[in-house]
Amino acid sequence: MSTILKEVLAANQAYASDFGDKGKLPMPPGRRFAILTCMDARLDPAKYAGLAEGDAHVIRNAGGRASDDAIRSLVISYKLLGTREWFVVHHTDCGMETFTDDVMRKLLRSSLKTASVDASGWHDPGEGGGSAEGEHIS
Numbered sequence: 001m002s003t004i005l006k007e008v009l010a011a012n013q014a015y016a017s018d019f020g021d022k023g024k025l026p027m028p029p030g031r032r033f034a035i036l037t038c039m040d041a042r043l044d045p046a047k048y049a050g051l052a053e054g055d056a057h058v059i060r061n062a063g064g065r066a067s068d069d070a071i072r073s074l075v076i077s078y079k080l081l082g083t084r085e086w087f088v089v090h091h092t093d094c095g096m097e098t099f100t101d102d103v104m105r106k107l108l109r110s111s112l113k114t115a116s117v118d119a120s121g122w123h124d125p126g127e128g129g130g131s132a133e134g135e136h137i138s
């Protein structure tokens with residue numbers, strides 16, 4: 001078991017032990033809104049939007065894009081769970097601004113290892129084993 005997994009499981013156990021009556025919250029978000037935002041680890045929607053459990057739907061992806069899947073979630077949020085407002089929240093210094101589809105395709109074609117970035121751009125370790133499936137990423 002990885003150190004990170006142990007940490008996450010311990011945090012979840014502590015969180016669950018203090019969950020109390022929140023397990024009885026209704027499924028529809030109490031404040032009747034949804035946020036679509038970036039997956040950036042520096043963003044904490046609960047903090048920047050003042051959310052507690054049960055308040056709102058939070059849909060996240062790379063760049064906070066209104067992708068087909070994000071729209072699917074927002075439609076369900078509205079049609080089945082009663083949200084009345086949606087907010088799309090972007091942020092400064094978004095990593096999605098650092099590459100293009102073509103850069104991503106080339107990196108994936110080169111290898112499936114984690115790429116690195118410096119002042120001259122993104123670089124793949126170039127150890128082979130890449131995939132042409134990246135051609136479908138947009």
Ligand SMILES: [Zn+2]
Pocket residue numbers: 038039040062063064091093094095096
């Ligand atoms: Zn971002």
